[in-house]
Amino acid sequence: MERYKIIKEVGDGTFGSVWRAINKQTGEVVAIKKMKRKYYSWEECINLREVKSLRKMNHPNIVKLKEVIRENDILYFVFEYMEYNLYQLMKDRGKLFSESEVRNWCFQVFQALSYMQQRGYFHRDLKPENLLVTKNLIKIADFGLAREIYSEPPYTEYVSTRWYRAPEVLLQSSTYNSAVDMWAMGAIMAELFTLRPLFPGSSEADEICKICSVIGSPNENTWAEGLQLANLIKYQFPQYPSVHLSVLIPSASKDAISLITSLCSWDPNKRPTAVEALQHPFFQSCYYVPPSLRSRAAVHKTPPSVGTRRALEQKSTGRFSGALSNSKPTSNPSAKIQPSLRTGVQRKLEMDYQEASKNDKSVKTCAKQPRYRPPARNSPTSLYTDRAARGVSDTAEKLSQITIGSGRQPVRQPVPSPMMAGGWHGQSDMFLGRSQEIPSGRSYSRKVVG
């Protein structure tokens, strides 16, 4: 580590603190993530397999892992340095972002997701804090890193966000897939427009409640499988009609609303894949180069993210091409997602249903704000400083005692790190898991340093 000069702490996550540093030899500015637990041998660097995968990921919109160092039993990840995360940008924002800013960012993130999805990976913890920005460039961070479920406090104060968690995960599906990232992107996109989280649930139960109050409760037509999942854990959805998203996101165009609506579909199978999202009319002005045509397009020196859509339109036959046809992509091979990537068994969640029946009576109403309120457009910044507005209230605290599958021990539940879609990682999944479970009675708070 003596090769690096540590400058200052820029982030403090669940598993590591992140520092800005300079490579003394090259002068390059990097971000060094120092893991909180100790690793007494390389074998103990439980996630090395994933680290190797991450190092292989080479995409302009995925934060590059440059180096992994273990020194004095401490594990360090050296990343390229990014100036901000999206949460910081939203928090400090005095006025709304323009639609073209939102489009530019989302287009880049969908390209990274498309890259990952085509390689059978998905992120599973997309949230504004994990989207890092330098100038116009945005990159996905924090995936594939070691997540230790057996680690001891000092992590107990942190409760990972549930605001971007897909309903199938909330309902403890054992077979979720890359569509969870698409859900998260819908929620993030909406938040970029309003600077308010779309589904600010204060507990898992309240999270579902918030979702119902926005997109309407699911039914046989919208998500038959979800009703079955709910049945399995004896959960009853609260009954709400849907609200048109344009009411909640007044600054967004019709195309943006259409994309967010489809990303936030109850049924994971009805959400677009990343490739399909890139073909949505919202991105009409953007220039997407399907991987199959990358080498040819490279000749034109097109920027990796956004440009003018000049070509390849005839190649786009995805979900949103033409008049929003329902036909599946045909001529664009990259748009053909292998069925296994969509439906593969990802993991077996550790579940404890002992008190699940409590949900029958407990989740008929949302905590606070029974309906999502349209954003206060004049004071968007207040959201991130107002605890109550973020759904953290006494009522919420109480509701959080009776969450879906409550009765669990307040220990870290393994939520696997980004992993090969369609693959069951078995034993190692325990090690790859990240904290997702919300210990009862704890409130969510974002931890952002700097």
Ligand SMILES: Nc1ncnc2c1ncn2[C@@H]1O[C@H](COP(=O)(O)OP(=O)(O)OP(=O)(O)O)[C@@H](O)[C@H]1O
């Ligand atoms: N490459 C980077 N460049 C600059 N800042 C970074 C970088 N990577 C991470 N950070 C900052 O550090 C914060 C925490 O990083 P990260 O999410 O990787 O930690 P974590 O322990 O995995 O967090 P979490 O609790 O979200 O799982 C990020 O939100 C970001 O603000």
